[in-house]
Amino acid sequence: MSKEKFIDTLTLHSLLLRLLLVCRSLAGVTGDEQKEFYIVYLEDDHHVNTDTRAQNHIHLLSSVKGSYLDAKESIVYSYTKSFNAFAAKLTKAEANRLLRKDNVLSVSPSRYHKLHTTRSWDFLGLHLTSRRKLQTERETIVGLLDTGITPESKSFKDDGLGPPPKKWKGTCGHFANFSGCNNKLIGARYFKLDGKPDPEDILSPIDVDGHGSHTSSILAGNLVRNASLFGLAKGTARGAVPSARVAIYKVCWVSSGCSDMDILAAYDAAIHDGVDVISVSIGGGPADYASDSIAVGAFHALKKGIITVASAGNHGPSLGNVANHAPWILTVAASGIDRDFRSHVHLGNGKDFSGLGVSAFDPKWKLYPLVSGADAARDSASKETARFCVEDSLDPSKVKGRVVFCEVSSAGTESVIKRIGGIGTIIESDQFLDSAPIFMAPATIVNGTIAKFVDAYIHSTRTPSAVICKTREIKKAPAPFVASFSSRGPNPGSRRLLKPDIAAPGVDILAAYTLMRSLTGLKGDTQFSEFTLMSGTSMACPHIAGVAAYVKSFHPNWTPAAIKSAILTTATPMSVRVNNEAEFGFGAGQASPTRAVSPGLVYDMDEMPYIQFLCREGYNQSSLAVLVGSKSINCSTLLPGLGYDDVNYPTMQLSLKNKQEPTTGVFRRRITNVGPAVSIYNATIKPPRGVQITVKPTILSFSRVLQKRSFKVVVKAKSMPSMQMVSGSLVWKSSRHIVRSPIVISSP
Ligand SMILES: *[C@@H]1O[C@H](CO)[C@@H](O)[C@H](O)[C@H]1NC(C)=O
Ligand SMILES: *[C@@H]1O[C@H](CO)[C@@H](O)[C@H](O)[C@H]1NC(C)=O
Ligand SMILES: *[C@@H]1O[C@H](CO)[C@@H](O)[C@H](O)[C@H]1NC(C)=O
Ligand SMILES: *[C@@H]1O[C@H](CO)[C@@H](O)[C@H](O)[C@H]1NC(C)=O
Ligand SMILES: *[C@@H]1O[C@H](CO)[C@@H](O)[C@H](O)[C@H]1NC(C)=O
Ligand SMILES: *[C@@H]1O[C@H](CO)[C@@H](O)[C@H](O)[C@H]1NC(C)=O
Numbered sequence: 001m002s003k004e005k006f007i008d009t010l011t012l013h014s015l016l017l018r019l020l021l022v023c024r025s026l027a028g029v030t031g032d033e034q035k036e037f038y039i040v041y042l043e044d045d046h047h048v049n050t051d052t053r054a055q056n057h058i059h060l061l062s063s064v065k066g067s068y069l070d071a072k073e074s075i076v077y078s079y080t081k082s083f084n085a086f087a088a089k090l091t092k093a094e095a096n097r098l099l100r101k102d103n104v105l106s107v108s109p110s111r112y113h114k115l116h117t118t119r120s121w122d123f124l125g126l127h128l129t130s131r132r133k134l135q136t137e138r139e140t141i142v143g144l145l146d147t148g149i150t151p152e153s154k155s156f157k158d159d160g161l162g163p164p165p166k167k168w169k170g171t172c173g174h175f176a177n178f179s180g181c182n183n184k185l186i187g188a189r190y191f192k193l194d195g196k197p198d199p200e201d202i203l204s205p206i207d208v209d210g211h212g213s214h215t216s217s218i219l220a221g222n223l224v225r226n227a228s229l230f231g232l233a234k235g236t237a238r239g240a241v242p243s244a245r246v247a248i249y250k251v252c253w254v255s256s257g258c259s260d261m262d263i264l265a266a267y268d269a270a271i272h273d274g275v276d277v278i279s280v281s282i283g284g285g286p287a288d289y290a291s292d293s294i295a296v297g298a299f300h301a302l303k304k305g306i307i308t309v310a311s312a313g314n315h316g317p318s319l320g321n322v323a324n325h326a327p328w329i330l331t332v333a334a335s336g337i338d339r340d341f342r343s344h345v346h347l348g349n350g351k352d353f354s355g356l357g358v359s360a361f362d363p364k365w366k367l368y369p370l371v372s373g374a375d376a377a378r379d380s381a382s383k384e385t386a387r388f389c390v391e392d393s394l395d396p397s398k399v400k401g402r403v404v405f406c407e408v409s410s411a412g413t414e415s416v417i418k419r420i421g422g423i424g425t426i427i428e429s430d431q432f433l434d435s436a437p438i439f440m441a442p443a444t445i446v447n448g449t450i451a452k453f454v455d456a457y458i459h460s461t462r463t464p465s466a467v468i469c470k471t472r473e474i475k476k477a478p479a480p481f482v483a484s485f486s487s488r489g490p491n492p493g494s495r496r497l498l499k500p501d502i503a504a505p506g507v508d509i510l511a512a513y514t515l516m517r518s519l520t521g522l523k524g525d526t527q528f529s530e531f532t533l534m535s536g537t538s539m540a541c542p543h544i545a546g547v548a549a550y551v552k553s554f555h556p557n558w559t560p561a562a563i564k565s566a567i568l569t570t571a572t573p574m575s576v577r578v579n580n581e582a583e584f585g586f587g588a589g590q591a592s593p594t595r596a597v598s599p600g601l602v603y604d605m606d607e608m609p610y611i612q613f614l615c616r617e618g619y620n621q622s623s624l625a626v627l628v629g630s631k632s633i634n635c636s637t638l639l640p641g642l643g644y645d646d647v648n649y650p651t652m653q654l655s656l657k658n659k660q661e662p663t664t665g666v667f668r669r670r671i672t673n674v675g676p677a678v679s680i681y682n683a684t685i686k687p688p689r690g691v692q693i694t695v696k697p698t699i700l701s702f703s704r705v706l707q708k709r710s711f712k713v714v715v716k717a718k719s720m721p722s723m724q725m726v727s728g729s730l731v732w733k734s735s736r737h738i739v740r741s742p743i744v745i746s747s748p
Helices: 012-017 050-065 068-074 092-099 134-138 211-220 260-273 293-303 380-386 413-419 448-458 537-554 560-569 608-616 621-628
Strands: 035-042 075-079 085-091 104-109 141-146 185-190 224-229 232-237 245-250 257-259 277-280 307-311 329-335 339-347 352-356 368-372 403-407 424-428 443-446 465-468 472-475 502-505 509-512 531-534 652-655 663-673 679-686 691-696 699-702 708-717 725-733 738-746
Touching (some): 035 260, 050 068, 068 085, 085 260, 092 104, 104 621, 141 211, 141 537, 185 260, 211 509, 211 531, 224 531, 232 531, 245 260, 260 277, 260 293, 293 329, 307 537, 307 560, 413 424, 413 443, 424 465, 560 738, 608 621, 652 663, 691 725, 699 708, 708 738
Parallel strands (some): 141 277, 307 329, 652 738
Antiparallel strands (some): 035 085, 035 104, 224 232, 679 699
């Protein structure tokens, strides 16, 4: 039980700490010692109905346990709708015995994974007035695996919507503290297969955390006029597809996190229920796809034509930590938008500066006495910790009625100061200054330069004073940047595949929240709001899931690969000067929803090329069996495949060999015309310095829609120092369309 999944939001306080993905304590499997939850994957049995399948699971397990009753009690879930597997509580010996059975493909422990706007759509060019296919948008169903949902939220009102689409086979029952579904929120279920109550959550699809309400409304929230957080970020809140239907599958729990077996159960249900797009803002799976429930679930979804969009993770800015990087997943990085939330701070000497964060409090006085935490220590022993204003380090009599200057330490410094009578907190931090935390009492974050100033001022006078003003929204230069927290490539799963795929806004996004939790969740916070700001790749992911649903509403028959291709080849590459990690930060670039609807050409494929890709990566019959549903794959008959990576991907990545000679990669691609029947495309190559790239042929002419053309790209690059990357591009251009693929060359 070591690996965990996290929701990819920054809890904004932990963000200060760089403890971005703090695990809340995780309940191990206790009571039944030496037994753990395992997921047992079985060979596909298409002819068998679901009841028989479940019976077969019990029989199979009986043969190992020696008792039908024991087997029946041990099975906690039979995945029977969309694939063939079960979850059960087993000893290690039982797991091993099961693994030796003929039709058992794998037996893997179920791990626990933790919980990792208004302006954002206009920023991406998807305006309220953008062309929509309303009829098909209403037929589109988006599914989210998350913390649940707030059904009362204005974002999920069903104004203007008829009954659910006919294809919908899902359910929404009556649950505790859950007011029920409507024609907008058409599905709500929860999965908690370990059977242990979560002390901070409710066994119901209700969202106690706020994360699921936020992501759902970014994806498909109905229009809500005059939405804001205490007047900040005011505007019309809406999702990408405001008329699409929402199905929520609650798999993440406030204190226990998100378990593999629950995630798989949600996939089993969602695929069967008829969703069109699945959005997963959860991270933390292992690099091996066959033991990552999100990768496995997403592959089964892919086979049914359903695209999975997932968050890249919040482990940036260091390299090589992107999550959810399977080639059949659309992996989303977070970018910033053109606004900032800042508070003015006035000092008694007339100096004025601004700090970051949302402090919704109006000061009563013009100035308050100011003290440094270091000077307000409870006693000499606590002097060191007092600098950081940690709990119990300060003398309340030196803090009462004052603004306190602290170095950043743990979450909720302002809450510590408030509890002992302080008026406000100025926090010094040089980290992660690109998203705004929300404070439960007056506070602001300043950088090191300003902090030096403040500290010098405090010690320059007998009566230092300061005031922190209420936060205002500031316009920033629009150059999109990759958020510092957003996880970067290279892809730890494969050096032949560029990840992340794409970037979308994930900084300070305003969207729906829950009234069951205060804004910060900190002790003593009395701030509640129907909308709030959150940051994380968790917020970027539903933006792209929304774009995928938008594209699908125009092209209901497109495959997941075609939808991904449309989104990637129409994206706008971001500035390399602003974003040093280039494609390892933003993938193909910032998504452009309106262009994605009309890409001209798409790199399409079914599921077989993904298998070939994995064969090339060293997967074999047994490690592929879980994905394919049988032991029938023989990689040696699939390889050698067509080219360097064997996958018809819309981006290309060459990993240099670690030696002096140049490395050559031959990429073969097949592209499908989805634009005008008669079209001619010319190739333009932009090679990075020192790299030779050629394409053949250089002109592709099409005479009909859905016609396919093949071409070959040869990339030849000299060796580079370790851990470097350079990038160029291939662009197919017609009179109407620009189809762009980044080409990345990296050294190990
Ligand atoms: C959930 O519902 C129960 C029973 O109606 C009620 O006692 C409880 O306070 C509710 N919990 C929350 C967090 O609203
Ligand atoms: C808009 O919201 C603000 C703050 O939430 C509120 O004070 C104001 O009355 C609202 N305006 C309208 C027109 O509803
Ligand atoms: C600190 O912030 C000020 C004002 O926003 C800015 O001018 C300065 O460059 C920043 N310093 C650093 C080291 O980021
Ligand atoms: C298949 O791959 C797995 C994991 O890489 C490895 O443990 C196993 O030995 C391989 N099996 C064969 C038959 O090569
Ligand atoms: C896979 O195919 C190769 C070549 O056809 C064959 O030699 C080999 O026996 C096959 N392996 C398995 C496990 O069937
Ligand atoms: C493509 O190239 C041909 C021949 O070089 C040229 O005549 C044509 O104008 C080009 N088309 C576009 C769209 O650039």
